[in-house]
Amino acid sequence: MRIAIIVASTILAFSTTAFGQSLSGKQIRETLIGNTISGVEDGESYSEHLNPDGTISGRSPSGSYSGRWRISGNQICFLYPEAHRPTEWDCTEVRLDGNRITWEDNTTATLSRNAR
Secondary structure: OHHHHHHHHHHHHHHHHHHOEEOOHHHHHHHHOOOEEEEEEOOEEEEEEEOOOOEEEEEEOOEEEEEEEEEEOOEEEEEOOEOOEOOOOEEEOEEEEOOEEEEOOOOEEEEEOOOO
């Protein structure tokens, strides 16, 4: 029994370290808002600034885009309006390890503080 507890504790510690610390809603606001996030989604690189007013200013090889963000509980939610298509808020938990962000679906991005 003691071995199982040690193994479970080790696995839990490793998974927390490997994916970073989950952020609370307050920590999300303090850490992400006003900063720039860069990553790759659907094979295309992006860089987006989360403006304090709830808007997103983004760039990708396809051009500039905009969106909105909001915090709901311990998740950040994103909305990217597309012409002639219904849109929905996409909410995710956030884990942070240094400047590496891991979203709930285990995709990653990089946080650049005070960069635009």
